[in-house]
Amino acid sequence: MQTWIRFRRPDGAIAHGRLDAAEADRVIEFDGPGYADPRPTGNEFRYASLQLLAPCQPGKIVALWNNFHALAARLEKSVPVHPLFLLKPASSLAGPGDAIERPAGYAGKIAYEGELGIVIGRECRNVPLDEAASHIFGYTIVNDVTAGELLNADPNFPQWTRAKGSDTFGCIGPAIVTGFDWRSASVVTRLDGVERQNYPLSDIVFSPEEQVSRLSQDMTLMPGDVIAVGTSIGVGSMKPGSVVEVSIGGIGSLVNHMRG
Amino acid sequence: MQTWIRFRRPDGAIAHGRLDAAEADRVIEFDGPGYADPRPTGNEFRYASLQLLAPCQPGKIVALWNNFHALAARLEKSVPVHPLFLLKPASSLAGPGDAIERPAGYAGKIAYEGELGIVIGRECRNVPLDEAASHIFGYTIVNDVTAGELLNADPNFPQWTRAKGSDTFGCIGPAIVTGFDWRSASVVTRLDGVERQNYPLSDIVFSPEEQVSRLSQDMTLMPGDVIAVGTSIGVGSMKPGSVVEVSIGGIGSLVNHMRG
Numbered sequence: 001m002q003t004w005i006r007f008r009r010p011d012g013a014i015a016h017g018r019l020d021a022a023e024a025d026r027v028i029e030f031d032g033p034g035y036a037d038p039r040p041t042g043n044e045f046r047y048a049s050l051q052l053l054a055p056c057q058p059g060k061i062v063a064l065w066n067n068f069h070a071l072a073a074r075l076e077k078s079v080p081v082h083p084l085f086l087l088k089p090a091s092s093l094a095g096p097g098d099a100i101e102r103p104a105g106y107a108g109k110i111a112y113e114g115e116l117g118i119v120i121g122r123e124c125r126n127v128p129l130d131e132a133a134s135h136i137f138g139y140t141i142v143n144d145v146t147a148g149e150l151l152n153a154d155p156n157f158p159q160w161t162r163a164k165g166s167d168t169f170g171c172i173g174p175a176i177v178t179g180f181d182w183r184s185a186s187v188v189t190r191l192d193g194v195e196r197q198n199y200p201l202s203d204i205v206f207s208p209e210e211q212v213s214r215l216s217q218d219m220t221l222m223p224g225d226v227i228a229v230g231t232s233i234g235v236g237s238m239k240p241g242s243v244v245e246v247s248i249g250g251i252g253s254l255v256n257h258m259r260g
Numbered sequence: 261m262q263t264w265i266r267f268r269r270p271d272g273a274i275a276h277g278r279l280d281a282a283e284a285d286r287v288i289e290f291d292g293p294g295y296a297d298p299r300p301t302g303n304e305f306r307y308a309s310l311q312l313l314a315p316c317q318p319g320k321i322v323a324l325w326n327n328f329h330a331l332a333a334r335l336e337k338s339v340p341v342h343p344l345f346l347l348k349p350a351s352s353l354a355g356p357g358d359a360i361e362r363p364a365g366y367a368g369k370i371a372y373e374g375e376l377g378i379v380i381g382r383e384c385r386n387v388p389l390d391e392a393a394s395h396i397f398g399y400t401i402v403n404d405v406t407a408g409e410l411l412n413a414d415p416n417f418p419q420w421t422r423a424k425g426s427d428t429f430g431c432i433g434p435a436i437v438t439g440f441d442w443r444s445a446s447v448v449t450r451l452d453g454v455e456r457q458n459y460p461l462s463d464i465v466f467s468p469e470e471q472v473s474r475l476s477q478d479m480t481l482m483p484g485d486v487i488a489v490g491t492s493i494g495v496g497s498m499k500p501g502s503v504v505e506v507s508i509g510g511i512g513s514l515v516n517h518m519r520g
Binding site: 059060065066077078080081082084085086087089090091092103104105125126153154156157158159160161162165166167217218219220221222 | 319320325326337338340341342344345346347349350351352363364365385386413414416417418419420421422425426427477478479480481482
């Protein structure tokens with residue numbers, strides 16, 4: 001397991017790095033993201049001195065709906081036979097600590113959705129299931145922010161991307177962890193310190209490997225692309241100033257707040 | 261009016277250029293796309309010697325549904341109060357002459373949809389209507405290819421992006437024309453030489469300026485992003501080997517074929 005981050009250095013430059021396995025406060029700088037076969041630059045930093053940024057820069061964020069059995073049961077929907085997804089654009093990206101912004105002209109509720117994120121490491125198209133794992137670089141945490149009242153504002157067309165694609169609605173971080181065992185982990189979401197989601201990833205419908213294989217039949221996935229694997233029960237609304245912390249043991253905690 | 265293209269040079273390099281207004285076969289090479297304030301490189305080419313590529317490289321393609329009055333009437337749907345859209349990913353991009361590929365594992369119908377495309381020239385977020393035009397670099401032609409039977413394959417979730425986001429389903433070209441007067445133009449689509457669509461752009465619901473202003477409230481639009489403004493009546497299916505030509509007077513003709 002390796003932990004990769006993207007950060008702003010004390011001198012203001014944006015850089016990539018890996019946490020030292022033996023000394024967690026030591027960050028070894030590399031000349032690119034972990035999936036790009038980078039080389040050490042020779043620079044090192046103290047973790048505490050860095051401003052963390054979203055750990056990758058996805059060209060697209062593929063966001064799944066109805067991918068946990070418990071949520072499907074709550075919604076009284078059948079489990080899908082193929083991943084159901086929308087795209088959140090690159091412009092929706094936000095990093096650890098960033099403020100979530102209310103879209104101009106929208107006065108409705110804005111929800112948090114704590115999720116596991118898959119980070120693609122190698123370009124993949126039509127990848128068989130047994131080769132899918134080799135295209136996954138690692139795992140991160142996603143808060144798949146949603147302006148829920150936009151979704152069904154038009155009776156003829158569910159506006160999934162409009163509801164989930166606004167700037168700052170794709171919160172990702174704090175790190176990418178390689179070799180992460182998602183099967184034994186849970187997603188825990190706290191709203192202003194109160195636990196609101198706590199669900200096991202083992203309840204997932206399509207495993208990460210199944211998602212990569214099947215989605216790669218629908219479109220080419222590129223290095224740095226993120227798949228937000230879907231959320232489960234416990235989604236709720238944020239208010240101005242609300243702090244949302246999404247934690248997955250072994251990856252860390254992603255903390256964002258609603259602009260007050 | 262200027263006509264900008266992206267192309268493969270005779271030596272294999274990919275480049276950008278502008279057609280000489282006085283001599284249409286003369287291409288003046290620039291060091292970047294037209295919206296990026298490029299400089300002439302000093303190279304010139306004969307248009308006929310070049311392989312045309314998609315004229316821009318959008319980070320996202322925003323594709324509208326139900327944006328023409330004639331189509332809304334045919335569908336017996338009310339006209340929307342805000343643009344209804346999905347995203348086609350960058351990976352769906354295809355250029356003039358490129359083959360349209362059937363997605364692996366999909367045996368259903370694949371439709372052409374001839375459309376006008378708006379090419380964004382300047383980053384825009386929350387742009388007022390009266391400033392929207394200054395963020396439009398120019399106009400191009402889109403064939404918004406659609407695997408129609410995927411759209412409603414799941415009863416709970418219309419799969420717009422899956423149906424329209426496959427590799428090669430975002431055909432764009434042959435050129436970007438600045439200062440184009442869309443109000444007096446029509447979109448004409450021919451399938452194997454037979455006219456199947458011929459509709460006036462003046463029948464549009466949200467004008468290009470309204471689209472840019474309203475969509476910029478939903479997400480930041482970036483230079484090179486393309487808005488496919490939606491199609492009207494006459495959509496139909498392609499077969500292996502079918503040739504589809506989408507023409508807009510003043511821009512040109514975009515020709516693609518289904519892989520035979």
